[in-house]
Amino acid sequence: MNRKVTRRRFIRIAAIAGGTSLLPSIAFARSSSAGLRQWRGIALGADASLQVFHPDPAAADRLIAASLDEVLRLEGIFSLYRQDSDLARLNRDGRLDAPAPEMVELLSIAAQFSRLTAGAFDVTVQPLWELYAKHFSLPNADPAGPTEAALAAARALVGYEALEIDAARVCLLQPGAKVTLNGIAQGYVTDRVADVLRAAGCEHTLVDMGEIRAIGAHPAGRPWDVAIRDPRDGSRTFAGLQLDNMSVATSSGMGTPFDATGRFNHIFDPSKGTCASKYLSVSVKTMRATSADALSTALSLMPTEAATSVLQATGGGEALFWEKSRTLTSIQVA
Secondary structure, three states: OOOOOOOOOOEEEOOOOOOOOOEOOOOEEEOOOOOEEEEEEEEOOEEEEEEEEOOOHHHHHHHHHHHHHHHHHHHHHHOOOOOOOHHHHHHHHOEEEOOOHHHHHHHHHHHHHHHHOOOOOOOOOHHHHHHHHHHHHOOOOOOOOOOHHHHHHHHOOOOHHHEEEOOOEEEEOOOOOOOOOOOOHHHHHHHHHHHHHHHOOOOOEEEEOOOEEEEOOOOOOOOEEEEEEEOOEEEEEEEEEEEOOOEEEEEOHHHOEOOOOOOOEOOEOOOOOOEOOOOOEEEEEEOOHHHHHHHHHHHOOOOOOHHHHHHHHOOOEEEEEEOOOOOEEEEEEO
16 A cells, blocks of 8 residues: 655644634634634645734735645645656656756755754655655564665665755756655745735734744734644643744654654654654744754754754754653753
């Protein structure tokens, strides 16, 4: 059986009340705060939502529709599963001529984070994903995971240094190498939607396209409230966070486990080919969701003390490491 596994999110917006179902199409509902419009649905394979404050509800609805059009456009570039996407063509052909500017920008940002984290963040780990997904989809799969030989072969295809990025062409220099943007695209799309809304004059908005970014404060004059859920029990939360002109992203190996224990999961150590196991989850707060997304992935593989230098290099923020004992280590850099 060949299953497509999507990234499960563990950070949810606590401010949204009610039981509205997630919808694949546009659905609007007025919230309890006057002038606040909200949408819920699916974007990039993850739960998504928008909360837009605007004095004209019809204008807010048009802005939400425009935002969703932008998401669909970007999905056509970054989707791993749409055969006509830029990313699918890159992985299929090993090169992408005349890439979309957004693809060049995002891959360039990803390369910066790869260098910053000494390779802990690496978009070329897709061969490891395919190896583990294929192994654990087999009947009676060995619970110890793929063989050492299979792992070595997949690991040999991983390495961000072999990804050549240029405005005219993107090229995978290693035959058989493939790219996944699942560790950064949600944050990037969140930022793009937030930028669209901010440019339109929105001053109180919460965007969640798989990662969360707040524009300004809640229209009630307080920060936006978000909650980080326990990846082992979705009915429990680790803690509440408050956002005002900040973004937050959470990564957890339990988000997409290949086996029942979560020992094998979607967060890969590019140098070893093994899976993240240090923490239950890692959350990162930064100004932009792209940074928070990439860093929450990378720091899932790094010791807590590494967060200080990484956050300093990216303009500051906060990293929250949830240990398996459910204790919290928080590192803040102004």
